Amino acid sequence: MIEVSNASKSYGDTMVVRDVSLRFPQGGITSIIGPNGAGKSTLLSMISRLLPMSAGTVTADGLDVTRTPSDVLAKRLSILRQENRIPARLTVRDLVEFGRYPYSKGRLTPEDRKQATAAIGYLMLEELADRFIDELSGGQRQRAYVAMVLCQDTDYVLFDEPLNNLDMKHAVGMMKLLRRAADDLGKTVVLVLHDLNFASCYSDYMVAMRDGAVIHHGPPDAIMTTQVIRDVYDMDVEIQEIQGRKISIYYT
Amino acid sequence: MIRLLPALLAVLALAATSLFIGVSDISLSTLLAQDGGSAAQVMLVSRVPRTLALILAGMAMAVAGTIMQMLTQNRFVEPSTAGTVESASLGLLAVALVAPGMPLIGKMTVAALFALAGTALFLRILRLVPLRSALMVPLVGLILGGIIEAATNFLAYRFDLLQSLNAWTTGDFSGVLRGRYELLWLGFALTVLAYLAADRLTLAGMGRDFTTNLGLRYRSVMTLGLVIVSMVTAVIVVTVGMLPFLGLIVPNVVSLMMGDNMRRSLPWIALFGAGLVLICDIIGRIVYHPFEIPIGAVMGIVGSGLFLALLLRRRERLA
Numbered sequence: 001m002i003e004v005s006n007a008s009k010s011y012g013d014t015m016v017v018r019d020v021s022l023r024f025p026q027g028g029i030t031s032i033i034g035p036n037g038a039g040k041s042t043l044l045s046m047i048s049r050l051l052p053m054s055a056g057t058v059t060a061d062g063l064d065v066t067r068t069p070s071d072v073l074a075k076r077l078s079i080l081r082q083e084n085r086i087p088a089r090l091t092v093r094d095l096v097e098f099g100r101y102p103y104s105k106g107r108l109t110p111e112d113r114k115q116a117t118a119a120i121g122y123l124m125l126e127e128l129a130d131r132f133i134d135e136l137s138g139g140q141r142q143r144a145y146v147a148m149v150l151c152q153d154t155d156y157v158l159f160d161e162p163l164n165n166l167d168m169k170h171a172v173g174m175m176k177l178l179r180r181a182a183d184d185l186g187k188t189v190v191l192v193l194h195d196l197n198f199a200s201c202y203s204d205y206m207v208a209m210r211d212g213a214v215i216h217h218g219p220p221d222a223i224m225t226t227q228v229i230r231d232v233y234d235m236d237v238e239i240q241e242i243q244g245r246k247i248s249i250y251y252t
Numbered sequence: 253m254i255r256l257l258p259a260l261l262a263v264l265a266l267a268a269t270s271l272f273i274g275v276s277d278i279s280l281s282t283l284l285a286q287d288g289g290s291a292a293q294v295m296l297v298s299r300v301p302r303t304l305a306l307i308l309a310g311m312a313m314a315v316a317g318t319i320m321q322m323l324t325q326n327r328f329v330e331p332s333t334a335g336t337v338e339s340a341s342l343g344l345l346a347v348a349l350v351a352p353g354m355p356l357i358g359k360m361t362v363a364a365l366f367a368l369a370g371t372a373l374f375l376r377i378l379r380l381v382p383l384r385s386a387l388m389v390p391l392v393g394l395i396l397g398g399i400i401e402a403a404t405n406f407l408a409y410r411f412d413l414l415q416s417l418n419a420w421t422t423g424d425f426s427g428v429l430r431g432r433y434e435l436l437w438l439g440f441a442l443t444v445l446a447y448l449a450a451d452r453l454t455l456a457g458m459g460r461d462f463t464t465n466l467g468l469r470y471r472s473v474m475t476l477g478l479v480i481v482s483m484v485t486a487v488i489v490v491t492v493g494m495l496p497f498l499g500l501i502v503p504n505v506v507s508l509m510m511g512d513n514m515r516r517s518l519p520w521i522a523l524f525g526a527g528l529v530l531i532c533d534i535i536g537r538i539v540y541h542p543f544e545i546p547i548g549a550v551m552g553i554v555g556s557g558l559f560l561a562l563l564l565r566r567r568e569r570l571a
Binding site for chain 1: 450458467
């Protein structure tokens with residue numbers, strides 16, 4: 001279980017995450033939602049030890065993420081950030097195989113290669129496996145990064161805006177894939193999502209942030225209400241139930 | 253690995269050519285004829301050391317350039333566009349002023365420390381300055397190098413050491429004799445070290461977040477890379493003088509051919525580097541025979557030509 005206690009991040013006088021305490025449910029998909037600048041990405045980066053905290057602690061399965069040796073943590077928890085620009089020319093297969101680094105330390109075993117091939121297949125990248133990532137479209141590249149993180153095979157998988165650069169079809173494909181990763185492989189998936197309706201349709205749990213604080217959290221049914229959404233986004237949004245899903249109508 | 257064989261043979265052929273080019277006429281028959289062994293003497297004291305020096309320096313410099321490009325995530329950076337070479341020269345000048353009698357290995361160590369400090373300063377500036385374009389990175393390096401160079405020049409001028417300074421900054425293998433190049437084997441050891449750490453260095457090229465996510469300490473990888481680059485630069489500057497462009501062209505050409513996974517590309521980079529240095533040195537020895545043109549000058553011409561071709565080809569690919 002990931003547990004955040006009193007986590008804060010400040011730059012000078014500006015606090016971007018203030019005193020967040022939260023237990024992420026084990027298993028399933030948890031989505032963090034909130035307006036721009038709410039501190040969602042910062043929180044995710046602190047949980048994954050990419051960003052040092054100003055105060056507080058984060059533990060994953062009881063391991064303090066700031067104190068646990070990085071290579072131990074890399075077998076438990078993985079993260080993909082929102083903006084990824086790798087200038088190095090690597091093939092998709094190279095990239096995905098690097099996901100095995102925590103295990104192989106660069107010496108790939110047949111098992112590592114099998115896992116990489118499986119991850120490539122999972123993301124339907126077989127035909128692109130030998131292409132360089134700088135020759136791919138944004139969406140294809142995003143899928144390659146996700147394949148790499150899945151290849152890392154950790155219990156906790158964190159994604160900041162995984163739907164970045166994806167069109168409708170691939171966005172839905174990605175969410176279904178993450179759903180399968182949670183259901184079939186038993187992973188705990190934590191996402192930062194901008195699209196409220198994707199969060200509503202695919203999450204088991206939602207966390208709403210605003211101004212650096214967590215102001216609501218609960219199952220989608222509890223979060224997808226006119227009142228909560230007004231609290232979070234300052235917008236009056238109609239929530240309708242369509243085919244058993246809570247959908248917010250916020251386009252007009 | 254099998255595909256490396258032709259490249260390896262080409263480098264060996266160039267090395268053989270290099271052995272038999274020079275002022276005194278040496279051929280296999282004069283070598284074998286027992287004429288008091290003067291041909292064999294020239295071979296052992298001058299030609300073999302020179303050829304080995306070319307190969308070792310070429311490999312080490314090309315690999316150092318690759319590492320720099322990985323660490324800065326920028327295609328246009330190499331030790332001579334990042335202040336590294338200028339810092340190493342300043343270190344050598346400092347030794348010449350303070351402790352001129354220091355043995356070569358000591359000079360090299362001081363030069364390496366200066367190079368390390370200069371390159372670390374370069375990376376620090378890169379972190380502090382918001383960079384809007386990839387071209388800013390080498391520009392920052394050139395400016396930093398220019399400032400260090402200006403200070404070095406001033407000191408050298410004041411203390412009448414401009415000539416030594418010139419020897420460090422212009423690559424020239426004509427003075428390589430037995431006993432004066434062996435330090436370059438240290439450069440070779442560093443090349444091997446880079447190969448052993450190839451996966452880590454490639455990861456560093458993917459940036460801090462990816463490196464951390466995969467459980468590596470970014471800082472220690474950066475430090476390792478920096479130490480290799482600084483020591484290689486110092487070794488080269490101390491023994492044969494700076495070889496411009498090499499660390500820029502070779503990694504870029506190999507990257508276009510086969511990408512940046514260093515585990516795969518590093519042997520190619522090393523061979524290509526050795527080959528290019530051999531070719532440039534051979535050209536420098538034959539165009540103006542029996543005189544020599546320093547390799548730094550030949551490399552400048554051949555290198556800028558190759559680099560232009562590279563840039564134009566890249567544009568074509570993008571179009």
